[in-house]
Amino acid sequence: MTRGLRGATTVLQNEENQMVENTRILIEEMVEKNNVHPTDISHVFISVTKDLNAGFPAKSLRKIPGWTFVPVMCMQEIDVPNSLPKCIRVMMVVNTSEDQNKIQHVFHHEAVRLRPDLVKEENK
Template sequence: MIRGIRGATTITVDNAEAVFTATQQLAIEMALQNDIAPDDVASVIISTTPDITSSFPAKAVRMLDGWNYVPVMCTHEMNVSESLPKCIRIMMHVNTDVNQQDVVHIYLNDAVTLRPDLVKK
């Protein structure tokens, strides 16, 4: 069965190094917390707020060991007023037998404010 695993993080400055570091940290944590190997991943969609323009976060995921064949796509979030700035979101579609309520969604940095109900204390 395919399940979606959500994750989000923020960066403080829009540059390629910050985007790559934050994206890789988030993807790795999502995989670790859900015991996901690259071969379990059907696809990954990464969105950024419109204030992130320095690089493609999908490239950061494809650079992870074993992830070079995982289909990854980038897009921008809607430009909603008062939304969380400099935010990177990942929706990872994975093959898993884990029940929906047992999936661990990961929110890092200022993104913990997006879904406090899903953030593990």
Template sequence: MAGYWVRGIRGATTVERDEPELILEATCELLEAMLRENDITDFEVIAAIFFTTTHDLTSTFPAEAARRLGMNLVPLICNLEIPVPNRLPRAVRVMMQVNTQKSQREMKHVYLRGAVSLRPDLVSAQ
């Protein structure tokens, strides 16, 4: 793919409780917003997606949300975040790597729900 680069798109959201359906619903909402904001309609351009959760979310893998959306061939991985004091609770963070001709500055990062407070400088106009 001449002229294409791997670019990272950041995203995060929060959930009210550590319940599988709440985590998957919020993660689906986040992934759909990341795809929409960056005009990604073909999963083939997604190189990989990394998911992290805070230590208070352990009832399910947020990567299952990507499978619900049909991303069956995209490499996915989940991990726990470092338990930093005073961190945002019940958060799911996503790093989506995509093959694109866009510059890194053109990538639109998506922060939803309580996660808007994490990086207000990167929040795209929604």
């Protein structure tokens, strides 16, 4: 079975190192909480809001050992008026035997506002 793992984070400014580092921290927590290994991952989509264009947050995956062959793609999020600014969203598709309600989605910084219903107490 494949399942989607959601994650999101924000940055304070449009700066490549901050985008890459916050994304790396987010992804590492997503895989840790869900006991995911690189070979379990089908692909990863990363979207950024219109105000983030200083770099590719997907570079963060290349800093994680064992992730060389994980397919990843960056794209721009839909520019909805009054949406959360400076936000990086991750959709990771993984092979897992976990039930959908057991998947732990991870939200950092201001992104906890996106899906408060999915944020576990320890992520707040």
